[in-house]
Amino acid sequence: xxxxxxxxxxxxxxxxxxxxxxxxxxxxxxxxxxxxxxxxxxxxxxxxxxxxxxxxxxxxxxxxxxxxxxxxxxxxxxxxxxxxxxxxxxxxxxxxxxxxxxxxxxxxxxxxxxxxxxxxxxxxxxxxxxxxxxxxxxxxxxxxxxxxxxxxxxxxxxxxxxxxxxxxxxxxxxxxxxxxxxxxxxxxxxxxxxxxxxxxxxxxxxxxxxxxxxxxxxxxxxxxxxxxxxxxxxxxxxxxxxxxxxxxxxxxxxxxxxxxxxxxxxxxxxxxxxxxxxxxxxxxxxxxxxxxxxxxxxxxxxxxxxxxxxxxxxxxxxxxxxxxxxxxxxxxxxxxxxxxxxxxxxxxxxxxxxxxxxxxxxxxxxxxx
Amino acid sequence: xxxxxxxxxxxxxxxxxxxxxxxxxxxxxxxxxxxxxxxxxxxxxxxxxxxxxxxxxxxxxxxxxxxxxxxxxxxxxxxxxxxxxxxxxxxxxxxxxxxxxxxxxxxxxxxxxxxxxxxxxxxxxxxxxxxxxxxxxxxxxxxxxxxxxxxxxxxxxxxxxxxxxxxxxxxxxxxxxxxxxxxxxxxxxxxxxxxxxxxxxxxxxxxxxxxxxxxxxxxxxxxxxxxxxxxxxxxxxxxxxxxxxxxxxxxxxxxxxxxxxxxxxxxxxxxxx
Numbered sequence: 001x002x003x004x005x006x007x008x009x010x011x012x013x014x015x016x017x018x019x020x021x022x023x024x025x026x027x028x029x030x031x032x033x034x035x036x037x038x039x040x041x042x043x044x045x046x047x048x049x050x051x052x053x054x055x056x057x058x059x060x061x062x063x064x065x066x067x068x069x070x071x072x073x074x075x076x077x078x079x080x081x082x083x084x085x086x087x088x089x090x091x092x093x094x095x096x097x098x099x100x101x102x103x104x105x106x107x108x109x110x111x112x113x114x115x116x117x118x119x120x121x122x123x124x125x126x127x128x129x130x131x132x133x134x135x136x137x138x139x140x141x142x143x144x145x146x147x148x149x150x151x152x153x154x155x156x157x158x159x160x161x162x163x164x165x166x167x168x169x170x171x172x173x174x175x176x177x178x179x180x181x182x183x184x185x186x187x188x189x190x191x192x193x194x195x196x197x198x199x200x201x202x203x204x205x206x207x208x209x210x211x212x213x214x215x216x217x218x219x220x221x222x223x224x225x226x227x228x229x230x231x232x233x234x235x236x237x238x239x240x241x242x243x244x245x246x247x248x249x250x251x252x253x254x255x256x257x258x259x260x261x262x263x264x265x266x267x268x269x270x271x272x273x274x275x276x277x278x279x280x281x282x283x284x285x286x287x288x289x290x291x292x293x294x295x296x297x298x299x300x301x302x303x304x305x306x307x308x309x310x311x312x313x314x315x316x317x318x319x320x321x322x323x324x325x326x327x328x329x330x331x332x333x334x335x336x337x338x339x340x341x342x343x344x345x346x347x348x349x350x351x352x353x354x355x356x357x358x359x360x361x362x363x364x365x366x367x368x369x
Numbered sequence: 370x371x372x373x374x375x376x377x378x379x380x381x382x383x384x385x386x387x388x389x390x391x392x393x394x395x396x397x398x399x400x401x402x403x404x405x406x407x408x409x410x411x412x413x414x415x416x417x418x419x420x421x422x423x424x425x426x427x428x429x430x431x432x433x434x435x436x437x438x439x440x441x442x443x444x445x446x447x448x449x450x451x452x453x454x455x456x457x458x459x460x461x462x463x464x465x466x467x468x469x470x471x472x473x474x475x476x477x478x479x480x481x482x483x484x485x486x487x488x489x490x491x492x493x494x495x496x497x498x499x500x501x502x503x504x505x506x507x508x509x510x511x512x513x514x515x516x517x518x519x520x521x522x523x524x525x526x527x528x529x530x531x532x533x534x535x536x537x538x539x540x541x542x543x544x545x546x547x548x549x550x551x552x553x554x555x556x557x558x559x560x561x562x563x564x565x566x567x568x569x570x571x572x573x574x575x576x577x578x579x580x581x582x583x584x585x586x587x588x589x590x591x592x593x594x595x596x597x598x599x600x601x602x603x604x605x606x607x608x609x610x611x612x613x614x615x616x617x618x619x620x621x622x623x624x625x626x627x628x629x630x631x632x633x634x635x636x637x638x639x640x641x642x
Contacts, residue, residue, distance in 0.1 A: 254487030
């Protein structure tokens with residue numbers, strides 16, 4: 001503080017802070033601790049089948065589907081905004097994708113980019129209204145939660161001739177060369193090879209119990225890595241934190257706050273589109289209830305992952321682990337003797353603990369007392 | 370550090386050309402006259418204090434000087450030429466930086482991230498173009514050390530700094546990004562004694578680097594501790610500029626307080642003002 005302080009080098013001072021207290025400041029710490037705690041809980045209470053390869057893939061699949069949304073939601077939350085319409089966006093993007101494939105008969109190479117473009121456009125509308133009106137994103141996107149869900153219903157009835165489900169997507173996409181990237185299992189050859197060499201569990205006829213890693217898990221991991229890289233290692237990441245931390249201060253320092261926020265809305269909508277494409281091809285149909293209440297689950301996963309509701313703080317890796325906790329709890333309860341409906345209690349409890357924990361962490365970071 | 374003699378002061382020669390020179394500036398908003406004749410200049414390497422009570426027109430002054438407002442009458446010269454800035458960003462790029470009271474800092478972000486907010490150094494090209502975190506950290510540590518603040522680590526959150534340290538980060542940031550004129554809007558108004566002396570020491574350091582500091586305050590003692598010249602703003606008018614040593618704290622105080630007191634003062638001091 002004063003001039004008489006001896007000048008020390010930066011490195012020495014960094015080492016002066018113990019690793020533990022540095023870790024304590026990371027936003028994703030709570031989520032990682034949560035994963036460990038939940039895993040211990042199920043190791044004790046659940047059937048041992050839960051932690052075999054197939055068991056793990058079993059709970060990672062729903063975790064991945066939610067996680068793709070949660071990573072988008074966490075970036076948006078760090079940027080200081082909310083999107084309550086992502087669940088409905090999954091249905092709406094699914095409808096658009098279904099129409100592209102079924103009604104217009106487009107190949108995936110055209111249908112998929114069109115779905116992303118269309119979703120980004122809807123996200124941009126969402127974001128532009130929020131930015132231009134200055135209204136809280138909570139209320140604007142709540143409106144879109146209903147608008148998009150309603151449009152999905154109306155659109156499905158139009159496209160399917162009266163039903164709220166559009167079937168036959170699987171047949172239409174089965175032979176498309178792009179389909180394996182968005183559906184089914186990845187690395188089947190690897191697992192077949194592992195089975196041959198008795199490295200994974202096999203059925204009696206020699207085929208592996210797990211034929212590959214579901215593609216959504218690959219997407220989930222890739223997205224978490226890319227989002228983390230953007231947040232921590234690019235100027236855009238710094239702008240996202242700044243825009244969420246204090247939009248005025250960021251704007252005064254030359255950060256294009258409006259562009260950052262609208263882009264985040266577009267990214268979030270594209271995450272919803274990715275989930276829509278994966279699930280629609282997988283299930284072979286699209287319906288109006290797809291993504292129902294996913295917006296809340298995604299926000300919960302993001303909050304468990306360390307995002308502050310006020311913005312400016314959080315991590316994509318946190319949302320990644322938050323989603324894994326979610327998947328473990330949903331699927332894990334089926335391996336135990338507990339009533340499955342404990343799931344919601346569990347989820348609410350986790351959310352509450354996470355919020356209290358995040359608050360404490362924030363005080364630690366900012367040195368508030 | 371509260372000891373005045375520690376500051377060496379600018380002692381800028383009158384012959385040095387001012388960076389910004391304002392001549393008889395008037396600024397009207399409709400029928401409101403916010404500035405009614407302001408003359409002010411700032412030379413490199415000096416600290417020119419603008420003293421004024423609340424409502425004297427200080428913020429209009431800042432905005433006019435930094436190019437946000439165009440004056441209704443009068444002339445502003447920037448480096449000898451008539452000044453014409455359309456936006457605050459233009460004036461920032463030309464070298465006029467303003468550190469407002471809210472500091473444009475984000476408490477949850479690290480010092481280094483705040484330091485480079487909106488102007489991040491990058492390395493690599495195309496898709497590999499990325500925020501050069503190591504360089505940002507290094508520069509931040511070095512710049513802060515120059516100002517006499519030893520950060521624990523560059524990733525220390527701004528929220529953990531004291532008010533005075535935050536002010537110093539904001540000043541260091543402006544100077545690093547090439548400010549020739551630094552306008553400080555009441556930098557000491559919300560600070561305690563120790564922190565105030567730190568900020569005053571920072572002003573002194575910045576001045577010795579050749580930056581012209583416009584120190585806006587209503588605290589005469591803080592102004593006198595670092596100022597080289599003093600101008601009082603009252604009811605939108607400047608009442609002349611005094612050099613260091615030509616004016617006492619009491620005189621400045623009474624000038625700020627305004628006309629009535631001024632008349633009494635003139636009587637009691639025998640017309641020395």
